[in-house]
Amino acid sequence: MTIDRVKILDKRVLFVGGKGGVGKSTSASAIAMAASKLGKRVLLVSTDPAHNLSDLFHTRLKGEPKEVVRNLFVMEINPEKESERYIANVKKNLEGQVRATMIEEVHRQIDMAKTSPGADEAALFDRVTSLVLEELDRFDLLIFDTAPTGHTLRLVSLPEMMGVWMDGMLERRRKTNEHYTQLLNDGEPVEDPIYQTLQARRDKFRRVREILLDSSMTGFLFVLNPERLPIEEAKRGVETLRQHDIPVLGIIINKILPDSVDGTFFQKRKEQQLVYIEEIKRSFRKLPMVRMELLEEDISTLAHLEMVAGRWSSLME
Numbered sequence: 001m002t003i004d005r006v007k008i009l010d011k012r013v014l015f016v017g018g019k020g021g022v023g024k025s026t027s028a029s030a031i032a033m034a035a036s037k038l039g040k041r042v043l044l045v046s047t048d049p050a051h052n053l054s055d056l057f058h059t060r061l062k063g064e065p066k067e068v069v070r071n072l073f074v075m076e077i078n079p080e081k082e083s084e085r086y087i088a089n090v091k092k093n094l095e096g097q098v099r100a101t102m103i104e105e106v107h108r109q110i111d112m113a114k115t116s117p118g119a120d121e122a123a124l125f126d127r128v129t130s131l132v133l134e135e136l137d138r139f140d141l142l143i144f145d146t147a148p149t150g151h152t153l154r155l156v157s158l159p160e161m162m163g164v165w166m167d168g169m170l171e172r173r174r175k176t177n178e179h180y181t182q183l184l185n186d187g188e189p190v191e192d193p194i195y196q197t198l199q200a201r202r203d204k205f206r207r208v209r210e211i212l213l214d215s216s217m218t219g220f221l222f223v224l225n226p227e228r229l230p231i232e233e234a235k236r237g238v239e240t241l242r243q244h245d246i247p248v249l250g251i252i253i254n255k256i257l258p259d260s261v262d263g264t265f266f267q268k269r270k271e272q273q274l275v276y277i278e279e280i281k282r283s284f285r286k287l288p289m290v291r292m293e294l295l296e297e298d299i300s301t302l303a304h305l306e307m308v309a310g311r312w313s314s315l316m317e
C-alpha cells in the first residue's frame, strides 16, 4: 500500500535530491510555495551550480535570500564564488598568526588548495552549514534544491568525515602545544588561536550534524520518474543516506502519464510506467510516496508553479 502523503510541515530542513532532470527544482519550488501559502516562512536554496531557480521565478537571484512571494525567500549559492569567499576568509583568519616572512608562501599554498578537487564542494558545504545554523532562527522551513545525487550525498555525509578529520587535526595540534608548553612555557599552557579556530569549526560541524541526523527536524526527499535509471539512482541514494543515518522522508514519483492520454503509443508507455511504479513501491516499501502527473507543459511560470503548489498543499499534511 502506498501512502500518498508526506510529512513535510513539521520539518525544519528539507533536502530535495535525485537524478538530473527528474524534477528536483520544480518539486522543491512547489513545496516551498505550498508551505509559504500555508503560513510558513520559507527559504528555498539552490546548491546546484547550473541554477534554474532564477528562471523558474523569473527574477535575478543572488547569494542572499530574496522574497519572491509573500513569506517565500529564494537564493542561489554559487560554489565557485563560495570557494573564493572561503579562501579570502581563511587568509584573513591567518593574518597576525603567521610570521610576515612566511605570509607569501602560506598564501601561495592556500591558493593551490583552492584548485584541488573538492575545494568548491567544501566551501559549498561550509555555506550550507552556516545557513542551517543561522537561518533556522529566521525561517520555519529551509529547503535545499540540490544538484544531481552523487554531489549532494557527499555534501550531507561531509559533516561526519570532516568531524573525524578535524578531530585528528585537533589531537595533533594539542600534542604539539603540550610539547611547547613543556619546552618553552614552564608548563603554562600556550595560547593557540589556530587550535581555537579549529575547535570552533569542529563544534559547528557537530551542531549541524545533530540537526541533519534528527528525523524530527530534517528530511531528505528523493524525486524520481517511473523509468529505470532514476529508480536505480534513488535506490543507491537512499541506501547511502541510510548508511550515514540521514533520515529519508519520502519519494516523489514525478511525471506520471495521466489517465487522459490515449493512443497506442501512450498506452504502451503507460503500461511500462505502471510496471516501474510497482517496482518503486517494492523498492521503497517503508517510505511515504507521493505521485505527480506529467503536465502538458514545462513548469516555467509562477502561475504554473502555483498550480503544482496547490496540488502539493493537500499532500504534505
Ligand SMILES: Nc1ncnc2c1ncn2[C@@H]1O[C@H](COP(=O)(O)OP(=O)(O)OP(=O)(O)O)[C@@H](O)[C@H]1O
Pocket (backbone or CB within 6 Å): 018, 019, 020, 021, 022, 023, 024, 025, 026, 027, 048, 052, 147, 148, 254, 255, 256, 292, 293, 294, 295, 296, 297, 298, 299, 300
Ligand atoms: N510534472 C511535470 N510535468 C511537466 N513537466 C515537468 C514536471 N516536472 C518537471 N517538469 C519539467 O522537467 C524539466 C526538468 O525539471 P527540473 O528542472 O525541476 O528538474 P531537476 O531535477 O531540477 O533538473 P536538474 O538536475 O537539471 O537540476 C523542466 O523543464 C520542468 O519544467
Ligand SMILES: [Mg+2]
Pocket (backbone or CB within 6 Å): 024, 025, 026, 048, 052, 145, 146
Ligand atoms: Mg534543478
